[in-house]
């Protein structure tokens with residue numbers, strides 16, 4: 188059994204993907220070109236925003252937005268404590284200060300009440316200028332944008348949706364990657380919509396931000412690549428990856444999202460009485476980047492993971508360490524007691540095999556091992 192079976196997907200779409208790659212090879216245009224432009228249009232249309240700007244990966248996508256918004260030293264950027272490192276890394280990389288915020292126990296996403304308290308605390312201390320909040324759509328579930336956008340408005344913060352795991356989700360039909368002033372995603376192979384290497388994209392309705400992003404991603408270009416009006420980076424989505432994504436986007440929309448949601452239903456029906464299963468609030472739709480259960484203690488979680496492994500079932504711990512405990516952020520001052528929920532989640536979560544090609548027998552096998560373990 189695979190944790191995320193990328194080969195099953197390739198086998199199903201082999202001829203279309205092989206053709207797409209061969210077409211790029213035959214064209215002789217390996218950077219930019221028609222595939223990248225078409226893909227950007229398709230992605231923008233799917234998400235329902237005006238502009239999509241592709242780039243080299245999901246980390247660059249976040250960083251480019253912070254560059255375009257002139258986020259710099261002295262600025263506070265609010266980031267969930269329970270996320271992948273990139274979300275906080277890009278803040279420090281751009282010279283600003285990440286302020287970690289504890290998450291909601293049930294959704295695992297940034298807690299709006301705690302966010303508000305963190306913003307007030309930063310204002311009270313008076314050392315930093317509250318500028319941006321980066322909510323993360325963790326494990327595929329969109330963050331609570333209703334509340335977050337209200338708070339952002341009240342304190343004049345920009346909202347940057349980190350949709351690296353959330354692409355394809357929605358809240359009452361409004362698509363992930365369409366929230367806030369800008370949103371980003373990643374096409375890392377194991378993300379909901381993945382390519383065969385690295386890739387990323389930025390979404391925004393703002394013309395000015397889009398124009399700045401198109402400059403920053405190409406060495407701060409002005410009229411062209413050899414007219415440089417600002418310090419930028421080199422961050423492109425390869426033509427080959429764009430061609431692959433065009434095929435995969437169709438599969439994603441046609442059946443892959445349904446596939447992971449069926450797997451979620453089946454898992455949760457079987458496991459509900461044994462462990463804490465993922466919570467999807469009313470009106471929310473998850474793209475299930477991960478199917479993550481919660482155990483009662485670290486001992487129980489680690490024991491279950493070992494038991495799964497004995498049965499050749501892969502599982503992962505996302506995430507084992509809170510952001511505020513990462514050595515890279517050791518220069519920041521924080522109080523460990525401000526992160527009660529994240530600390531607990533890091534000890535008790537476990538992600539099970541999840542992908543659109545997961546078979547019913549595989550889900551049954553995983554659940555049987557878990558049930559057996561929980562009865563012991």
Ligand SMILES: *Cc1c(COP(=O)(O)O)cnc(C)c1O
Nearest residue numbers: 244245246271273274351373375
């Ligand atoms: C994967 C991920 C990123 C970074 O994406 P890359 O393409 O790997 O750079 C950023 N944020 C979150 C929440 C992620 O899961």
